[in-house]
Every structure is written in C-alpha cells, then in structure tokens.
Amino acid sequence: MAQPAELIAARTPPARHGGLWAWCQRHLWGTRGNAVVSVVLIAWLAWCVPPAMEWGLWHAVFRPDADSCQAVRGSGACWGVVAEKYRLILLGRYPFEEQWRPVLATLALVLLLVLSCVPACWKRGLALAWAGVWLLFFGLMGGGNWWGVPTGLSAVSTDQWGGLPLTLMLASLSIGLAFPLGVLVALGRQSQMPAIRSVCITYIELVRGVPLISVLFMASFMFPLLMPTGTSPDVLLRVLVGITLFSGAYTAEIVRGGLQAIPRGQLEAAATLGLGYWQTQRLVVLPQALAHVVPGLMNNFIAIFKDTSLVTIVSLYELSGSLGLAVQGDPNWRPFKIEGYLFITLIYFVFCLSLSRYSLWVERQVSHR
Incomplete structure (x- = not known):
C-alpha cells in the first residue's frame, strides 16, 4: 500500500540583493582594490566639494549687479554675468x-x-x-x-548669427551631411576600381593630415581666391563645407572598420542569391557594419558638435565666441568670464551627455536583435 505523500514546509524566499547598499558592495568595495580607490575618491570629494559649494552657491551673487560681484570677488561666484549677458551669449x-x-x-x-x-x-x-x-x-x-x-x-546677414542657434545649425547640418559622405567614401576605399579607391584614400589621408583650424582657414580665406572675381560663397556656407569634409574623412574610417568586420562569406551568400552590389551593401553589409561602430560614430558626432567652437577664428561667434564677445567688451564683467565659461560648459555637457546616453540606448537595441 502506497505511503501518503509527506508535505514539505515552504522555503524562505531568497534575500533581495538590490538597493543602495548592495550597489555599493558590488561597485565600491567589492574587492580590496576597489575599496582603497573608493576611500581615496570619497576623501578627495569630501575635501573638494565643500569649498566648491561655498564658492558656487553659498557665497555667490546671482543678480546682475557688478558692484556686488566685485565685493565677493575671490570668495564667491558671480552668476550675475550670466543673468546680465545671457542674450548675447545664447x-x-x-x-x-x-x-x-x-x-x-x-x-x-x-x-x-x-x-x-x-x-x-x-x-x-x-x-x-x-x-x-x-x-x-x-x-x-x-x-x-x-x-x-x-x-x-x-x-x-549671416555674420550676425551666433550663439546656440549657430552651434546647433552647424553641428546638425555637418553631421547630417558628413555621415552619408563618410559611408560612400568608406565603400569607395574598399572598391575594386583603382581610380575610385585612389581618390578616396587621397581624400581621407589629406584631410586627416591637417587640423580643423587649417581646413576652416582655407575654406574661409583661400577658397574665395580660386573663385571668379566678384563671386564668393557666403562665409557660413564655406565653413559648413569645411567642417563637413573634415568630419566625413573621420566618419569614413570609422565605417570602414565596421565594413572589415563583416565576414566575406556573407558577401558570397548575397551573390548566390542574385543580389547586386548596392543591394548587398544596403540589405546585408551596412546594417551590420553600422551596428558594430555605433560608439565610434557617436563619439565622432560629439567631436563635431564641440569642434564648432573653432569657427570663431573666421568671425562666426557661436557659443564660446559669443561669450568672449559679451565679456571682453565690458570691463565691468570681464573679471567674471570664468562663470560664463562654466555656463556654456554646462550647455555643452547637457547636449553631449544626451548624445552619449542615446548611443547607449541604440547599442542595447542593436545587441538585442
């Protein structure tokens, strides 16, 4: 006769390992080395943060009063320069x-x-x-x-454009134009046609061999010398072309790294299915290659966004140039330009951090496919 089944008492649920304390144990002092580094960093923050808070908040002046800013000069920040000059800066x-x-x-x-x-x-x-x-x-x-x-x-006129609108316009247009240019140049560098490959290699090596300031200078001052007398493109257009060509060369090399990661067997499989060159690139190669180089592409886009600050050398006053224009021309606020630079640093940081977080989201979406 079968014995009756014996009931087993329910086991306690596993302990939850979430929360702040669990995160600290994993990331801050999970090992002896992490613990030492964490203690050093915490001590450094405890030494640096209170004086920074006193200078930036507790003793700071927020109203646009130059006399009050002079009274706390050296002991407190003068955010009044931002309140006074924000229109000219932005x-x-x-x-x-x-x-x-x-x-x-x-x-x-x-x-x-x-x-x-x-x-x-x-x-x-x-x-x-x-x-x-x-x-x-x-x-x-x-x-x-x-x-x-x-x-x-x-x-x-375009020489009166400046600040944040000019920065965003130059960054958005140059990124939007440099990306397809970089893809085409990357494909051309791997082409079996010697003429196309030579032109693409020459373009990449020539542009990468000079700093962006030189490209902007040549686009702004030397390019008009090659045009017919009395005709010259607008300086904004010349700067945009220079940034696009410069960024396109770096984008091409990033994309080429992704193209080289694609196994040759996939190209052969696409050929057996009867796909042409452009069909193979559009349907098989580029989707995988671009997914491999998302971090590099986003890093290049962030660099383009920050490199727009160099257009000041051709008298186009974007964010940093507008700040210099606003502060240097007013002796009452000139001593407090550091606060103005911290303000535009915050603007750049917000935009770059947003691009970085979006890049991480794209990477997660691509990895789940």
Whole structure:
C-alpha cells in the first residue's frame, strides 16, 4: 500500500540583493582594490566639494549687479554675468528686437532632433519634416527674400548669427551631411576600381593630415581666391563645407572598420542569391557594419558638435565666441568670464551627455536583435 505523500514546509524566499547598499558592495568595495580607490575618491570629494559649494552657491551673487560681484570677488561666484549677458551669449550679435526669430528657429530644430531619436517617428514623413524645419530655420534667421521668396521679415546677414542657434545649425547640418559622405567614401576605399579607391584614400589621408583650424582657414580665406572675381560663397556656407569634409574623412574610417568586420562569406551568400552590389551593401553589409561602430560614430558626432567652437577664428561667434564677445567688451564683467565659461560648459555637457546616453540606448537595441 502506497505511503501518503509527506508535505514539505515552504522555503524562505531568497534575500533581495538590490538597493543602495548592495550597489555599493558590488561597485565600491567589492574587492580590496576597489575599496582603497573608493576611500581615496570619497576623501578627495569630501575635501573638494565643500569649498566648491561655498564658492558656487553659498557665497555667490546671482543678480546682475557688478558692484556686488566685485565685493565677493575671490570668495564667491558671480552668476550675475550670466543673468546680465545671457542674450548675447545664447544669441550672439543678432538684432535685439528680432531675437524671437532665432529662439523660435532653435526650438523647432531641437524639437525635431528629439523626435528624430524616437523610433515611432522613423517614417517617410520625417524627411519632409526635416526639409520644412530647415526652410523655417533659415527663413527665420535670414529673413528678407529667401531663395527669391519674400518672408516679410527684415534681412539679417549671416555674420550676425551666433550663439546656440549657430552651434546647433552647424553641428546638425555637418553631421547630417558628413555621415552619408563618410559611408560612400568608406565603400569607395574598399572598391575594386583603382581610380575610385585612389581618390578616396587621397581624400581621407589629406584631410586627416591637417587640423580643423587649417581646413576652416582655407575654406574661409583661400577658397574665395580660386573663385571668379566678384563671386564668393557666403562665409557660413564655406565653413559648413569645411567642417563637413573634415568630419566625413573621420566618419569614413570609422565605417570602414565596421565594413572589415563583416565576414566575406556573407558577401558570397548575397551573390548566390542574385543580389547586386548596392543591394548587398544596403540589405546585408551596412546594417551590420553600422551596428558594430555605433560608439565610434557617436563619439565622432560629439567631436563635431564641440569642434564648432573653432569657427570663431573666421568671425562666426557661436557659443564660446559669443561669450568672449559679451565679456571682453565690458570691463565691468570681464573679471567674471570664468562663470560664463562654466555656463556654456554646462550647455555643452547637457547636449553631449544626451548624445552619449542615446548611443547607449541604440547599442542595447542593436545587441538585442
């Protein structure tokens, strides 16, 4: 006769290893070496943070009062320089009464940049939205007769554009143009046609062999010498072409690294299926190659965004140039330019951190496929 089944008491649930204490145990003092480094860093922060807080917050002046800033000079920060000069820093030399135009143009551009990062918006209409935003941006910024179409706004020359709108415009357009250029040059460098391969190699090595400042200088001052007398492209266009060509060379090398990671067997398999060269690149090679180089591409995009600060050498005053213009010309606020640089550093940090976090999200999405 079968024995009745014996009931076993329920076991206690496993202990939860989450929370702040568990995270500290894993990352800060999980090993002896980590513990030593963590103690040193915590001690360094305890030594540095209180004086920094006193200078930046407790003893700081936030109102635009130059006399009050002079009174706390050396012991407290003067954020009043930002409150006093924020328009000139963010919008450059754009006419004061027309500054609603760059504000509206920048908001439209930033909104579309955010929407372009959302997969649900990756539809054919996104390209039309970009075309519309660029027409709106240049129409608002330039005014007058834009491409023969009257805008009803007063004309503002490009040498008066500056600040954040100029930085975002140069970075967005140069990234958008440098990426397809880099892909085509990377494919050309691996081409079996000697002429195309030689041209691409020459372009990459020539551009990578000179600093961006030299490229901007040649695009701004030497290129007009090669044009017919009395004709010269706008300085903004010349700078944009220079940054795009410079960034395209670095993008090409990053993409080429991804192309070399694709096994040759996949190309042979695509050929057996009857796919042509461009079909193979579009459907088989490029999706995998670009997925391999997402961190490198995003690093290059961040570098492009920061390199726009070099256009100051050709008298285009983006964020950092506008700050110098705002502070250096006013002796009352000139001693407090460090606070202004910290302000634009925060702006650059927010944008670069956003790009970095988005890159990590893209990497996770690609790794799950």
